[in-house]
Amino acid sequence: MIDKTLASPEAALADVFDGATVMIGGFGTAGQPGELIDALIAQGATDLTVVNNNAGNGDFGLAALLKARRVRRIVCSFPRQSDSQIFDALYRAGDIELELVPQGNLAVRIQAAGAGLGGVFTPTGFGTLLAEGKETREIDGRNYVLEYPIKADFALIKALKGDRWGNLVYRKAARNFGPIMAQAAKVTVAQVADIVELGALDPENIVTPGIFVQRVVRV
C-alpha cells in the first residue's frame, strides 16, 4: 500500500541537507507553509538556497529561517516589504545573496523545471537591468530573453486537503506557487489541514496530482 503521509513535519524534513535548494510556497504569508518552515529551522540544515516570491514577513516563518542564518542565497521577486526587516538587515550587511527575478519569470522558470524544459524565451524583462548579460532572441518580430529553469531538491508547500497518494486541493489565493513548485522539486512535502480517504477528493477537482507529491503531513 502506498502511503505518502508522515506523522510530523519533523519526520517529513529529516533528510534536508546542508546546501540544498528549497522552494517554499506562498505569496507573502498566504500559502506559506509555516509549520514546515518551523520544522526546517529545528532540523538545522544550513547554507540553503531558498526560492520564494518574497523574503519573509515579520519575524516568523521564512523570516525566522533567514534570521537563524540558514539561508545563503534567496531567489525571489519582491523582497522589500513593509515588514521585511530581517531580510533588509541581512542584505544590507552583505550576509545574504539575492537573485531578483520578475515574478512571472520566477513562475515560468519553475514551470520549465517541472516540465523538463531546458529554458524559456520570455518577453518579460527584455531591455531591463534584470536581463543584462542574458542571451536574447527575436522571434516572430518580438524580443525575448533566455531564462533557465529553477529546480529544487525540496519544495515545501501548503494545501488544504491531501490523500495518501499525495493528491492535493488548495484554499483560495493560498494556492499561488504550490502547484508549480510541486512539479519542480525532487521531493515535495505538502502540509495540509486535513488528510482524507482515497476517493474523497473529486477527481475532476484535484489540482495537484499525487505524482508531484512525495510526502504529506497534517498540521
Place this chain on the structure above:
Amino acid sequence: MASYTRLNRDQMAQRVARDIFEGAYVNLGIGLPTRVANFLPADREIFLHSENGILGMGPAPAKGEEDPELINAGKEPVTLLTGGCYFHHGDSFAMMRGGHLDICVLGAFQVSAKGDLANWHTGAPDAIPAVGGAMDLAIGAKQVFVMMELLTKGGESKFVQACSYPVTGIDCVNRLYTDLAVFDITKHGPVVIEMIDGLDIDELQKLVGLPLRSAI
C-alpha cells in the same frame, strides 16, 4: 498664463475608469491604479485580475470578515465576486504575459515619448530592489495604461524623452493619463487626446518639453 486646476487622484482614477469597457479583463497595479476600482461603473461587468491568482476580484471585505488567504497583489484583504475563481501562478502569469488581459493600469516614476516605462526601481545605490509582477504587466496586456502626475514636486516633467530611472519595459505604454492631459503613445510619438479645462497645447508643450501633436 493659463488658469487651470489639476485633477486630483480620485479624478484621475475616475477618468481611467471611464475607458474600461464592459467585459474587459483588467489588472490594476499597486498604488494609484488600485483606486480605479472605486470608480468602475456599476452597470458594466468587468473582470479584475490579481496576479497572485484571482479573477473576479471584489472589493475589500467588511471589518471582521478578512481572510488571510484571500488577498490582492498588495497583500490587502479582498473578496471574490460570484463567478470568480482561483488559479496558480503559472496560469496567472500566462494570463498576463500571454496577452489575455485587455488592460493593465500601472503607476510610474517616468514614461518616455516612445512608451518606455520606469516604475520598479529608483536606481538609488542603497535601495533594496524588488520587482514583483511589474515587468510582466508592462509587456503583457493588450493595452498598457499608465497613470501618474505629469510633473514632479519640483515641476519637472515625468513624461520624458528617455527614462533616467531603470526601465520596467520598453515600447510598452499605450496611453498615459495624467492630472493635466491624456496622451496616446503612437509609433509617431505622443499625441495629446485630452487636456483639462483652461490648459492649452502651448502651455502643455512648455511643461512637458517634448514635441507633442494634438488630436484635439
